[in-house]
Amino acid sequence: MSTGEKLKIGICQLAVRNDKSLNMDQADAMISQAAGQGCRLVILPEMFNCPYQSELFPEYAETWPDGPTIRRLAAAAAKHRITLVGGSIPEREHEKIFNTSFVFGEQGNLVARHRKVHLFDVDIKDGTVFQESKTLTAGDQATVVTVGDLTFGVAICYDIRFQAFARTMMLQGAKLLIYPAAFGPVTGPAHWELLMRSRAIDNQVFIVGAAPAKTPGAEYQAYGHSMAVDPWGNILVRAEEDEAVLSCELDFSFLEKVRSELPILQHWRDEFYKE
Numbered sequence: 001m002s003t004g005e006k007l008k009i010g011i012c013q014l015a016v017r018n019d020k021s022l023n024m025d026q027a028d029a030m031i032s033q034a035a036g037q038g039c040r041l042v043i044l045p046e047m048f049n050c051p052y053q054s055e056l057f058p059e060y061a062e063t064w065p066d067g068p069t070i071r072r073l074a075a076a077a078a079k080h081r082i083t084l085v086g087g088s089i090p091e092r093e094h095e096k097i098f099n100t101s102f103v104f105g106e107q108g109n110l111v112a113r114h115r116k117v118h119l120f121d122v123d124i125k126d127g128t129v130f131q132e133s134k135t136l137t138a139g140d141q142a143t144v145v146t147v148g149d150l151t152f153g154v155a156i157c158y159d160i161r162f163q164a165f166a167r168t169m170m171l172q173g174a175k176l177l178i179y180p181a182a183f184g185p186v187t188g189p190a191h192w193e194l195l196m197r198s199r200a201i202d203n204q205v206f207i208v209g210a211a212p213a214k215t216p217g218a219e220y221q222a223y224g225h226s227m228a229v230d231p232w233g234n235i236l237v238r239a240e241e242d243e244a245v246l247s248c249e250l251d252f253s254f255l256e257k258v259r260s261e262l263p264i265l266q267h268w269r270d271e272f273y274k275e
Contacts, residue, residue, distance in 0.1 A: 196209050
């Protein structure tokens with residue numbers, strides 16, 4: 001993927017239903033739409049092929065490289081000659097299940113695989129209770145990949161709450177951090193935009209968050225509001241709660257301008273930040 005100084009990206013915000021094949025059909029259509037708009041990098045949401053319910057993850061889980069969703073993602077990347085961040089799906093390896101984002105290059109080749117590091121185990125007073133660790137195993141590393149002349153990081157949803165994790169990816173050279181995510185109706189309005197803009201400003205990187213759309217009748221209601229944020233904290237594009245294909249241009253010369261005007265890496269005092 002050659003970007004020069006600018007890169008057009010697509011974000012697919014799709015409703016997730018209890019039908020893996022139907023979900024992938026919709027993802028395929030949105031990928032095609034984004035590619036048709038000239039997007040060279042396309043991003044899908046967290047758990048886009050599976051309702052976000054812990055008890056369903058084993059049923060929907062796929063193994064590399066023969067899972068049907070995995071094969072179709074690779075085929076879509078090759079067909080449109082794009083880099084495709086395949087949101088995330090439940091991935092099975094032996095007896096373990098991971099929340100995994102597969103990233104495919106323009107030949108349909110696997111270029112990265114991120115397994116969600118921070119599992120979402122919460123009990124919020126409004127009644128929102130979720131325990132991913134009942135069925136999922138945590139990943140054990142940050143994921144930074146270089147495709148052509150772009151280095152970017154991939155993390156998943158709850159991973160965004162950990163600034164040190166984002167900083168780790170930035171220090172490894174990432175100029176763009178991508179978060180497939182499925183924030184809900186409580187944490188979404190309170191924290192989603194704030195976290196996206198904070199990670200962008202803290203690390204002077206572009207941030208992209210791809211979320212599922214709100215799905216009528218679903219047990220888990222996603223917040224939607226997929227967006228892209230520049231290193232100054234400006235929102236470049238944002239969806240509402242319904243299905244949408246977003247596109248925008250990332251100008252990496254602007255990133256360099258921000259870093260030269262506010263040279264926080266030059267002012268970094270590592271001796272104060274260690275335990």
